[in-house]
Amino acid sequence: MKIFNSDVILGIVVIAGAAVYLWADSRLPVAAMADPLGPKAFPVLVGCGLILSGLILLAEGRKKYRTASGTTHRRRVDMRQVATLCGMLAWTVLYYATFDSVGYLIGTPIFIFGLLCHFHRGKHLVNGLIAIGFTAVAYALFSLLLHVPLPTGPIPI
């Protein structure tokens, strides 16, 4: 298992992805009115290029393995950071999923305040003011000044 460094794994994933891309390209319909080359030709070149880059990654991975005389450098993974990033991702997905229904003016301060509670701990009053202040400024800029119709949710504006 030592041989599987990150470049080799990446190379294998890229080749597999390129195969799926080429398979999807082969299933595209051919339009009768299209140009002689059609919509399939260029993606074939891109797919072949992806396979080529995957093969180069495999070769580079092998070379790294050899020059490192069989040892691979393992990066230390900070599980606390990973957990924080996953939590942040989930919180962002929830914010985006409710973006239309909850509305910008309600969803954004809750989202920002939630993040600040973790990244700027113990300063709840300041965090609350930042969350509300940011939302007000961003809403004024985008909705009132730039006329971007940000979702209002249940607030009748």
Add this chain to the structure above:
Amino acid sequence: MESLHGILHGLAVAATPEHLLYTLIGTFIGTMISHLPGIGPSAGIALLIPVTFGMDPSTALMMLAGIYYGCMYGGAVTAILLNTPGDAAAVMTVLDGYPLARKGRAAATLAIAAVSSFIAGTIGVTALAFIASPLAAFALHFGPTEYFGLIFFALSTVSALTGDSLGKGLLATFLGLGLATVGIDLQSGVQRFTLGLVSLQDRVNFLIVVVGLFAIAEVSRMVEGTMGGTLHTVKVKGRLWFTREDWRRAYPAIFRGAGVGFFCGAAPGLGGTIASMLSYILEKKISKHPEEFGHGAIEGVAAPEAATNADTCGAFVHLLALGVPGSGATAVIMGAFIMFGIQPGPMLFQTQPDLVWGLIASMYIGNMMLLVLNLPLVGVLARILYVPPGVLLCIILGIASAGVYSFNYDSFDLFLALVFGVLGYAFRKLDIPKAPLLFGLILGHTLEQSFRQALTISNGDAFVFVQSPICAFLLFCGLVSIGASLWARRQPATVLDEAKGRVAAESHSG
């Protein structure tokens, strides 16, 4: 002569109160962005593109260009005071800038960086004005075959020279090209790789990809920074001007750095980091005091700063004259051009002389504004460094979300940006360069059209690409750049590694 008339005409356009105001806003925002560790020019421009909705295109592009060169200008501040480059290109400034600051010469070092940037920026804009127009006139003769060769050259150079691995550079480029094939094919009407999603029929929005890859992904870096080490800021103290001896040593380095930087910028894919690295190596090689480099040589600040700023102007040569971006940030600016319905390229000088010459002339004015802004306000601007990263990352996420929504008023785009944010995080962890993906995405459509048109005209004869001398030459140059990168893989990168190593060591020592 035509260029001189163009500059004078451009100055008249750029000197209107509205254009002056937005150039000032752009340069100021760019300087502020450069003070925020993690947010580079590409992300900064992409985040602010929504603000330009409804603006006159000339005004908007002057502001966005101002953000770009303002960012490059101010990147030195964090490099000198914080030992952390404000943008990737300022990494070489760390080597001598930070030691000088620790010797109590922070103010003088910042002053020499500002003056170097101003002189090199002015030289760069002048060179841009005199080169872009004739190049555009020459490019008017380009057909689809030549455009295919040109884009092939740009993509192969950026794949070969960006990052530490050819495989990863090519992977990013082909991923970008693959993304460019998503959506309805305009020639046949066939839906390609849309996964049945209506929102993807109109292709993947370039600006959403940029916000995801750069802004949202960079938030993850800030999270790691917040939870990792601490940053040690050197206070700005001492006389805010340099000595006669400093100037005597710095000014030849500034002119050499400007030359190296402009040529690196004009070659697509080389970018500011390589420009600053080459100029640093050059100065060290020809210096009478090479032993001082790395310990506080003033030339080690002047040359890379000059190169970085001249590189910015060089990157605009391709964008304005050929419609091919010269760097990641100019790729984002090209996205803004397209958003305004303007196709950059050789016709731009014919169809939009006010815009193109106004934009070039605004760079002269912007450079002067930056000098005036940076010298007296450096102490004030440096206070941005004390904004807690935890607060900053929340604000960046908030701006990115509202900005992405404003492109199409579609919450699907938010998820798309998040997907690209995760992809950007994976790219960073796997050391895959992001700029080639941007190049592939923004040039992919033109590359495919040129490829299909050339083969349609030649009745499917693939030799058409080598029958045109220009195309054959460009294809040859592209292959040479890939071959060269395979042959001499990053030999001069030892100096760059030294700079990156020092940044990493300092950030972990806390």
